[in-house]
Amino acid sequence: MGIYKLKCLSCNRILEDDYTLKCNSCDALIRTEYEKKQLELRNDLPGIWKYIDWLPVSDYFETDSSIKTYKSEALAKELGLSNLYISCAGYFPEIGVKNKACSFKELESVPTYQRMKEKKKKGVILASAGNTGISFAYMSKITKIPAIIVIPESAKLLVPYPEIDTVVLIAVKGNDYFNAIHLASRINKEGFVPEGGARNIARRDGMALVMIDAAFTLKTLPDHYFQAVGSGTGAVSVWEATLRLLDDGRFGKKKIKLHVSQNHPFNPIHNAWARKAKEIDIDKDMLNAFENISKVKATMLTNRKPPYSIVGGVYDALIDTNGETYAVTNKEIDSAAKLFYELEGIDIPAEPAVAVGSLIQAIEQKKVNLSDKILLNLTAAGFERLKKDHGLYPLKPTYVAKNEHIPIEELPLNDL
Ligand SMILES: *Cc1c(COP(=O)(O)O)cnc(C)c1O
Numbered sequence: 001m002g003i004y005k006l007k008c009l010s011c012n013r014i015l016e017d018d019y020t021l022k023c024n025s026c027d028a029l030i031r032t033e034y035e036k037k038q039l040e041l042r043n044d045l046p047g048i049w050k051y052i053d054w055l056p057v058s059d060y061f062e063t064d065s066s067i068k069t070y071k072s073e074a075l076a077k078e079l080g081l082s083n084l085y086i087s088c089a090g091y092f093p094e095i096g097v098k099n100k101a102c103s104f105k106e107l108e109s110v111p112t113y114q115r116m117k118e119k120k121k122k123g124v125i126l127a128s129a130g131n132t133g134i135s136f137a138y139m140s141k142i143t144k145i146p147a148i149i150v151i152p153e154s155a156k157l158l159v160p161y162p163e164i165d166t167v168v169l170i171a172v173k174g175n176d177y178f179n180a181i182h183l184a185s186r187i188n189k190e191g192f193v194p195e196g197g198a199r200n201i202a203r204r205d206g207m208a209l210v211m212i213d214a215a216f217t218l219k220t221l222p223d224h225y226f227q228a229v230g231s232g233t234g235a236v237s238v239w240e241a242t243l244r245l246l247d248d249g250r251f252g253k254k255k256i257k258l259h260v261s262q263n264h265p266f267n268p269i270h271n272a273w274a275r276k277a278k279e280i281d282i283d284k285d286m287l288n289a290f291e292n293i294s295k296v297k298a299t300m301l302t303n304r305k306p307p308y309s310i311v312g313g314v315y316d317a318l319i320d321t322n323g324e325t326y327a328v329t330n331k332e333i334d335s336a337a338k339l340f341y342e343l344e345g346i347d348i349p350a351e352p353a354v355a356v357g358s359l360i361q362a363i364e365q366k367k368v369n370l371s372d373k374i375l376l377n378l379t380a381a382g383f384e385r386l387k388k389d390h391g392l393y394p395l396k397p398t399y400v401a402k403n404e405h406i407p408i409e410e411l412p413l414n415d416l
């Protein structure tokens with residue numbers, strides 16, 4: 001089990017963990033420091049719990065949620081790469097993952113629910129653009145811990161059960177994820193905790209398993225990491241994992257390079273990083289945000305308030321890894337998704353197709369060498385496949401809010 005301290009990255013104070021999300025005095029991210037510098041695999045535990053040493057929990061529940069890293073042959077050959085590894089926390093039976101939420105958000109919901117249980121929290125409140133909502137609804141069903149989930153109405157949650165009675169789903173009219181975040185932030189319910197987004201250490205340390213699983217598979221850290229980002233929390237988590245793995249000592253001494261990508265024309269992180277700016281500037285980096293959000297295919301990447309400039313956030317991760325950013329067009333997404341399906345044999349949605357498109361750009365721009373060890377995080381895969389094998393069902397909103405300012409009393413929160 002993970003024995004850890006919680007540390008504020010700004011004042012370095014050690015904090016007590018009561019599902020703590022931040023330090024009282026600072027706005028910085030807080031981070032876990034695990035007692036065990038070397039992770040010992042627990043192959044006797046189910047699914048992702050084999051990495052429990054570096055998860056902020058002391059117990060586990062039965063799960064088949066897992067993460068796999070495999071070496072690509074067909075796509076690697078097509079791109080001329082000799083060491084392309086693919087990380088998948090979706091539904092892809094041929095490589096041995098059958099995650100029914102189909103995305104790497106499943107890696108965060110499992111330890112988050114366990115942490116809630118251990119801290120005696122009654123339920124969780126969160127906003128989602130889609131996949132976080134799916135994974136939290138799914139895990140709410142498994143753990144029977146209730147969840148209040150707020151989504152933009154345009155997001156449709158496809159879940160592996162016809163009904164989930166432990167979830168209240170609130171849809172906010174329109175397609176803007178930030179409005180959902182705003183409404184969720186106004187909700188209070190006795191004993192319930194806000195999930196916390198990037199501030200939730202169980203979320204980050206869960207997503208960090210992408211890199212930890214890769215390091216154990218490759219027996220070393222890769223040279224490069226490719227991921228499509230909205231908030232960038234996954235990339236921050238993976239960067240934190242590399243710091244732990246460097247400390248572990250068994251996975252080499254070389255820092256990795258982060259390559260993060262967004263869907264043109266909504267790509268504020270890419271714009272800010274291209275200016276080497278420490279802050280996202282609304283006028284320079286997010287011009288015509290609403291119009292541009294409506295144009296992108298990769299809707300999970302449309303976060304208007306990513307944790308970019310916060311201490312320990314995306315900017316710090318890009319600085320520390322000498323990172324690169326990319327903007328990928330809808331057209332590039334379509335051809336990348338098609339190529340991936342033909343060569344690797346699993347369907348991928350627009351977000352991982354953005355990552356594949358960025359890898360193609362990086363090769364063209366010679367930002368990677370063809371023999372480098374490259375880790376491509378699929379972030380999601382296999383929705384179509386799971387639909388066929390098992391069935392997926394749209395989770396019906398309990399309530400549709402006309403906007404994010406509606407009185408909280410109107411929400412059906414007593415159903416839980
Ligand atoms: C959440 C999500 C992302 C973006 O992840 P962040 O690291 O939080 O920015 C990318 N792809 C998919 C499929 C996602 O669900």
Ligand SMILES: [Zn+2]
Pocket residue numbers: 008009010011012013023024025026
């Ligand atoms: Zn502090």
